[in-house]
Amino acid sequence: MHQGSKTSEHIPVLLEQTLTYLDPKGGDSYLDLTGGYGGHASAVLERTKAPKHTVLIDRDPAAVKSLRDRFGEYGVDIRHADFYSASKKLAEEGKQFDMILADLGVSSPHLNQASRGFSISKDGPLDMRMDTTQELTAEIVLNSYSEAALADILRRYGEEPKARTIAALIVQERPLKSTKELATLVAKAWPGHSKVHPATRTFQALRVAVNNELGLLEASLPIWIDTLLAPGGRLAIISFHSLEDRMVKQAFAQAGGDRYDATLRILTKHPVVGDESEIVFNPRARSAKLRAALKQK
Numbered sequence: 001m002h003q004g005s006k007t008s009e010h011i012p013v014l015l016e017q018t019l020t021y022l023d024p025k026g027g028d029s030y031l032d033l034t035g036g037y038g039g040h041a042s043a044v045l046e047r048t049k050a051p052k053h054t055v056l057i058d059r060d061p062a063a064v065k066s067l068r069d070r071f072g073e074y075g076v077d078i079r080h081a082d083f084y085s086a087s088k089k090l091a092e093e094g095k096q097f098d099m100i101l102a103d104l105g106v107s108s109p110h111l112n113q114a115s116r117g118f119s120i121s122k123d124g125p126l127d128m129r130m131d132t133t134q135e136l137t138a139e140i141v142l143n144s145y146s147e148a149a150l151a152d153i154l155r156r157y158g159e160e161p162k163a164r165t166i167a168a169l170i171v172q173e174r175p176l177k178s179t180k181e182l183a184t185l186v187a188k189a190w191p192g193h194s195k196v197h198p199a200t201r202t203f204q205a206l207r208v209a210v211n212n213e214l215g216l217l218e219a220s221l222p223i224w225i226d227t228l229l230a231p232g233g234r235l236a237i238i239s240f241h242s243l244e245d246r247m248v249k250q251a252f253a254q255a256g257g258d259r260y261d262a263t264l265r266i267l268t269k270h271p272v273v274g275d276e277s278e279i280v281f282n283p284r285a286r287s288a289k290l291r292a293a294l295k296q297k
């Protein structure tokens with residue numbers, strides 16, 4: 001399978017570990033729920049040589065274009081959708097897969113392109129949409145939600161201890177237009193020394209809210225486990241956020257365990273994390289956690 005020379009600035013995280021748990025074999029079918037720039041997909045396809053049994057999903061039109069450029073000519077089924085809508089559709093179509101991967105969150109191009117509005121260090125519009133066809137942006141959230149709703153988002157999705165202070169500052173200073181304005185505003189709530197930028201939690205919380213990241217994951221997990229994963233199939237999920245990891249852990253525990261009728265056999269007792277050498281070359285790997293499970297036959 002063609003690797004593509006400009007495989008983007010995105011380096012797939014925990015690639016070898018993911019392949020170990022997905023365990024691709026010639027002819028296996030594969031569903032990649034977060035195709036991104038095709039790093040994981042390319043490595044899987046190298047092993048399965050089964051593009052016609054491969055479905056790649058992404059909600060970002062730029063990622064979908066890149067996936068089509070890279071894999072379209074081989075007959076891979078590439079769909080622009082959020083993974084919940086795509087999963088419901090695939091279930092209606094009666095599809096099942098030997099391997100399913102969800103590598104959650106944002107890609108490096110999201111963080112590196114100021115215009116996408118995800119980055120604290122680059123000034124850009126307050127956008128933060130993974131799907132640029134979606135209406136809701138961070139600007140709408142920041143400039144129209146009530147102070148209480150903003151504090152709730154910062155507390156729930158960012159675990160931000162100063163959620164109320166920051167929400168009050170936002171309401172006082174709005175309308176806000178740029179990521180720099182927001183980052184500077186939040187820094188006011190955290191004077192003094194800080195290891196990470198004080199707005200890190202705020203940016204994360206807004207991103208999760210704008211993209212409904214937790215809601216879509218929660219709704220999708222049962223479809224992946226109960227319906228789309230074929231008997232004997234392997235499911236791997238890489239998360240970057242403690243709330244996501246907790247959700248995956250709970251869904252696996254509910255379907256797994258040592259009951260006689262368990263749906264899943266959990267392959268990772270503890271989440272798999274990147275080693276120092278990976279983290280040096282790929283800082284995104286620092287917070288990555290991989291969990292994997294096998295569907296009982």
Ligand SMILES: C[S@@+](CC[C@H](N)C(=O)[O-])C[C@H]1O[C@@H](n2cnc3c(N)ncnc32)[C@H](O)[C@@H]1O
Nearest residue numbers: 012034036037038039040058059060082083103
């Ligand atoms: C971490 S990147 C995946 C990178 C990919 N594994 C690779 O090797 O290139 C996550 C991708 O998932 C997409 N994404 C995140 N949440 C999604 C969702 N709920 N539905 C569909 N795509 C999603 C993002 O747009 C992004 O392109």
